[in-house]
Amino acid sequence: MPLTLLPLPDAEVLLDPYFLTPAAADDLLAELTTSIGWRQEPIKLFGKEVLQPRLTAWHGDPAARYSYSGLAWEPQPWTPALQALRVQVEAAAATSFNSVLLNLYRAGQDSMGWHADNEKELGPAPVIASVSLGATRRFRLKPRDAARTRHEPVSLELPAGSLLLMRGGTQQHWLHAVPKTAQPVGPRLNLTFRQITTT
Numbered sequence: 001m002p003l004t005l006l007p008l009p010d011a012e013v014l015l016d017p018y019f020l021t022p023a024a025a026d027d028l029l030a031e032l033t034t035s036i037g038w039r040q041e042p043i044k045l046f047g048k049e050v051l052q053p054r055l056t057a058w059h060g061d062p063a064a065r066y067s068y069s070g071l072a073w074e075p076q077p078w079t080p081a082l083q084a085l086r087v088q089v090e091a092a093a094a095t096s097f098n099s100v101l102l103n104l105y106r107a108g109q110d111s112m113g114w115h116a117d118n119e120k121e122l123g124p125a126p127v128i129a130s131v132s133l134g135a136t137r138r139f140r141l142k143p144r145d146a147a148r149t150r151h152e153p154v155s156l157e158l159p160a161g162s163l164l165l166m167r168g169g170t171q172q173h174w175l176h177a178v179p180k181t182a183q184p185v186g187p188r189l190n191l192t193f194r195q196i197t198t199t
């Protein structure tokens, strides 16, 4: 299936729900769940240290250093599974990526709050390629300036094997989040491929 452009003003968001076959998505979920060194990192929230409500890992080229929510990340090396997925994602996105942030949402209480991927290392109009595995969770997008954009928040279901691309003005003009859910839901694993400016 090709990527489909969503009709959002000031953004370029594209979705292919069938990027990976169900079998490939299942295999990759099993492989990454066990082989990645998942950690629950602390984050500063209103001046207080709390643990992030999800597990994370960061892999990439050695030069792809990154600061995220006040943390300095040294990338772990590409594993064979991550490298193979990187090649596939680069072909679909027609761009190159030197790093990937992995998020493991263990159950419905794990989440990601409203944010934009707008760290300066990503440049002004980053291309971010997001692959989802495991349980389907809701992914929300809302304009930063609702009064100007006059657009309601958008909810997307990101099923296992889907590829979501965010590029153009998406990070500048929109925020995104993965809210908690009270529904019983299994683990979801998400990978966001990024190109970090190396200096």
Ligand SMILES: O=C(O)CCC(=O)C(=O)O
Residues within 6 Å of the ligand: 101, 103, 112, 117, 130, 139, 158, 176, 177, 178, 190, 192
């Ligand atoms: O889990 C997702 O779908 C989103 C992850 C995300 O927004 C991020 O890693 O910056």
Ligand SMILES: [Fe+2]
Residues within 6 Å of the ligand: 115, 116, 117, 176
């Ligand atoms: Fe994000």
